[in-house]
Amino acid sequence: MATKNVPAKKSTTAKASTKESKTASKTPAKKDAAKDLSDLFEDGLKDIYWAEKALTKALPKMHKNATEPKLKNAIADHLEETKEHVRRLEGCFKALKKRAQAKKCDAMEGLLEEGKSIMEETKPGAVRDAGIIAAAQKVEHYEIATYGTLAAYAKVLKEKDCLKYLLSTLDEEKNCNNLLTKIADTNLNSKAINN
Template identity: 60%
Template sequence: MEPRMKSQEEVKGAVKAKSNAAKGLRELFEVGLKDIYWAEKVLTKTLPKMVKNASSPELVNALKNHLSEAEEHVNRLEKVFETTGIKAEAKKCDAMEGLIRESDGIMEQTQMGNVRDAGIIASEQKVKHYEIATYGTLHAFAKTLGENKAAELLAMTLSEEKKTDAALTGIAVSAINSKAAAASIRH
């Protein structure tokens, strides 16, 4: 006999679902799309601040590239909404809001130069990893739901996010991290 899933009432400490909670994968997919749509739109407004605070020309260029990618990701998400028949609506993403707040804090706690650049890269990679996790999940959901065009679009974005993450790692390990470390030895 196959074990049955416990109901919410049977699990001590279970979180009570809201009345409008997602009941199916499609609804969960929709929640995720609206969440990352908000996140990408906010990134298009916050990345210019990182660009102004970065000193390495290589990092400035990578951040500018991420900005143009984020703008493209917003457009691509709008196509995903269109192909799935889901209303294009941004819903506040608590995770991205926290990552941006943390990024602002790192910039406030560092002097302009290699140490701040290392902090910006660390912050940006946290953003990238969140985006990679989100786009990977949404891609899997779209495939499961038979939303093949949406899955294709989400796979493109996922690939770009992974490439940007790798580029940031390259910038960090090629020079910035060692220069930031040398700065701490001098003080």
């Protein structure tokens, strides 16, 4: 049985990506843009330092609005951990022989604003508690991603003191996220159905 040579069709995906690359342009770097991994690492530390400090102000509001005792306890405990996260980040800056400096974190600002909106848009009780958990877990996921990335940078840069601090905080963020899941799964979300 003979096979015919069939001309290959041009991929529509290839056409689309060529068209996109013609219209997309590279983003110009700012004057103070990171030039290497150590600059990127320092920028990331400044970003999460701002985020953790902002979180120390937001967690008491979440605590005040929560009604589920286990959730209130988890938030209170995490507030104390967050204060320690701030101190660890200050330890990182010290290890790098840099002044601890915060740089506004747009991502955390947005997440905290969303959390505030959720509290305003839900009735107190199980529904608001479920919303607080959702908002808190978004924060935790952001922090887990950030601390994981910064720990990877610290490892490559051989910043052992920073790596130790970052990994300790990463573990606590993961534990907090798991606890929030457990609280939501142990009847809280079900209570929110008929609240």
